[in-house]
Amino acid sequence: MREAAAEDSAGDTARGRGASPPAAIVLAAGKSTRMRSKLPKALHPVCGRPLLAHILDALQNAGVARRVLVVGHQADVLQSRMDETFGPGTNAYALQTEQKGTGHAALMAAPALAGHAGTVLVVPGDTPLLTAGILRDLVTTHNTVGAAATLLTAVLPGDAGSYGRIVRDPGGAVVGIVEARDATPEQRAIREISTSIYAFSAPALFRSLHDLRPDNAQGELYLTDVIGLLRAAGQTIAAITSPDPDVVLGVNTRVELALVEARMRARILDDLMLSGVTVSDPATTYVEATVRVGQDTTLLPFTFLQGETVIGEDCVIGPQTHVSGSRLGDRVTARACFIAGSEVGDGCRIGPFANLRPGTVLHDNVKIGDFVETKAATLHEGVSAGHLAYLGDAEVGARTNIGAGTITCNYDGRQKHQTFIGADAFVGSDTILVAPVHVDNGAVTAAGSVITDDVPAGALAIGRERQTNKEGWAARRRDEGRGMRDEKGKELHTHPSSLAPHPSSAEGTER
Numbered sequence: 315m316r317e318a319a320a321e322d323s324a325g326d327t328a329r330g331r332g333a334s335p336p337a338a339i340v341l342a343a344g345k346s347t348r349m350r351s352k353l354p355k356a357l358h359p360v361c362g363r364p365l366l367a368h369i370l371d372a373l374q375n376a377g378v379a380r381r382v383l384v385v386g387h388q389a390d391v392l393q394s395r396m397d398e399t400f401g402p403g404t405n406a407y408a409l410q411t412e413q414k415g416t417g418h419a420a421l422m423a424a425p426a427l428a429g430h431a432g433t434v435l436v437v438p439g440d441t442p443l444l445t446a447g448i449l450r451d452l453v454t455t456h457n458t459v460g461a462a463a464t465l466l467t468a469v470l471p472g473d474a475g476s477y478g479r480i481v482r483d484p485g486g487a488v489v490g491i492v493e494a495r496d497a498t499p500e501q502r503a504i505r506e507i508s509t510s511i512y513a514f515s516a517p518a519l520f521r522s523l524h525d526l527r528p529d530n531a532q533g534e535l536y537l538t539d540v541i542g543l544l545r546a547a548g549q550t551i552a553a554i555t556s557p558d559p560d561v562v563l564g565v566n567t568r569v570e571l572a573l574v575e576a577r578m579r580a581r582i583l584d585d586l587m588l589s590g591v592t593v594s595d596p597a598t599t600y601v602e603a604t605v606r607v608g609q610d611t612t613l614l615p616f617t618f619l620q621g622e623t624v625i626g627e628d629c630v631i632g633p634q635t636h637v638s639g640s641r642l643g644d645r646v647t648a649r650a651c652f653i654a655g656s657e658v659g660d661g662c663r664i665g666p667f668a669n670l671r672p673g674t675v676l677h678d679n680v681k682i683g684d685f686v687e688t689k690a691a692t693l694h695e696g697v698s699a700g701h702l703a704y705l706g707d708a709e710v711g712a713r714t715n716i717g718a719g720t721i722t723c724n725y726d727g728r729q730k731h732q733t734f735i736g737a738d739a740f741v742g743s744d745t746i747l748v749a750p751v752h753v754d755n756g757a758v759t760a761a762g763s764v765i766t767d768d769v770p771a772g773a774l775a776i777g778r779e780r781q782t783n784k785e786g787w788a789a790r791r792r793d794e795g796r797g798m799r800d801e802k803g804k805e806l807h808t809h810p811s812s813l814a815p816h817p818s819s820a821e822g823t824e825r
């Protein structure tokens with residue numbers, strides 16, 4: 315930045331100023347009335363990340379050294395959210411207390427960039443599909459031409475709606491930008507639009523911003539007017555056209571938000587597929603920008619991968635699987651299940667209909683079957699919980715089998731308590747483990763037991779009533795009920811069907 319200041323003092327069009335990294339101004343003070351939202355537009359999520367964070371990512375990846383965010387409407391919320399996302403001190407902030415237009419907003423950033431005489435990028439806070447690549451191209455052209463301003467334009471296929479139109483002279487040189495509201499019918503027909511993304515020579519920009527006048531339909535200070543002013547002053551204006559018009563889609567309404575989300579989703583899935591992930595139905599697969607997926611993993615339809623999620627290689631995820639904030643190893647299968655805030659080792663098999671809640675840690679080769687819920691539970695290698703269980707605040711040793719219907723009673727109405735089960739244990743079906751309780755290595759619990767006391771290693775614990783059989787009871791009950799009627803006068807169903815030991819004998823008594 316110091317070198318650039320020295321070079322640029324000679325003139326705004328000095329070549330070679332690109333040697334220093336560009337700075338950037340991000341305009342995000344607007345009220346975004348058209349969103350009709352309590353949340354600032356810049357914080358609406360696009361593929362799981364705030365809209366504005368995508369733009370800051372692109373700037374960072376393009377090598378921008380200093381970012382100034384112009385904030386105004388709900389500045390506190392915006393600022394604290396960006397500090398949370400990027401770390402405090404990463405972005406500088408400039409306050410625009412009254413929203414007097416994009417030109418006025420850019421001017422607010424001048425003090426924060428005092429002494430920066432190199433290139434400054436100006437980008438709006440509402441174009442999340444912007445890429446680092448297109449920003450680099452913009453800066454390269456700007457520096458090569460030695461322009462005072464370089465515009466990024468796009469050519470739209472149909473009507474250009476509310477975008478500013480690029481006006482060129484017969485020789486093709488940019489003369490200025492006309493806002494749709496201020497355009498003549500001929501200008502409105504122009505399909506080349508301003509993306510609101512520019513590279514400027516910083517001194518040229520800040521000088522022109524002072525000369526802006528609000529003589530337009532909205533009575534605002536338009537940043538777009540800087541181009542006409544610079545041109546009138548004989549400065550060089552360059553322009554590049556984005557090869558992909560989507561890159562510059564601005565979000566002004568929630569309809570545009572959905573459009574941008576769809577484009578970004580497709581871009582994420584394309585990148586995954588090109589990196590070696592099979593996505594069998596991109597139309598029904600939802601992967602957020604923060605997710606990483608390993609090679610030769612297959613994502614089946616209706617898979618949702620969200621937050622800081624990492625999936626290993628050779629996994630099969632889905633159909634109908636929802637993973638958020640979790641780390642899965644290699645060769646994991648996860649069918650029709652929810653996995654949140656969990657760690658899953660290699661070779662685990664999960665689902666269908668399992669619910670792994672935060673704090674779940676599965677070591678390698680664990681099996682979690684249907685209707686099993688885990689929470690703050692560590693299951694060591696080779697544990698199998700095949701069906702219908704709740705394992706909360708628990709640790710289960712290697713190779714232990716958890717029978718169907720096992721429940722850890724971790725909550726006594728006041729506090730949560732831990733259940734420890736050792737290695738190579740066998741927890742019988744329908745075991746109720748009343749925590750705190752410890753079942754040691756190799757122990758067995760009898761089916762249907764309520765375990766309230768610790769079980770020593772290798773022991774069998776039986777915690778249930780002993781069964782008694784009453785011979786001939788069913789027939790006696792039937793005889794007692796013969797000829798009796800209920801309150802509606804209907805003959806009582808004398809056969810105690812629910813007690814019948816076998817369906818064939820039940821049919822026999824009915825006739």
Ligand code: UD1
Nearest residue numbers: 341342343344413414415416419438439477478508510564
């Ligand atoms: C702007 C451009 C238009 C361009 C379009 C591309 C102007 C006058 N118009 O229109 O030529 O085609 O972007 O998307 O520049 N902002 C502030 N303070 C303000 C006003 C706006 O910080 O006083 C911020 C907004 O938060 C937003 C950005 O500037 O992030 C652009 O403002 P917006 O109202 O969306 O402008 P557009 O109508 O989209």
Ligand code: MG
Nearest residue numbers: 440564565566
């Ligand atoms: Mg806009």
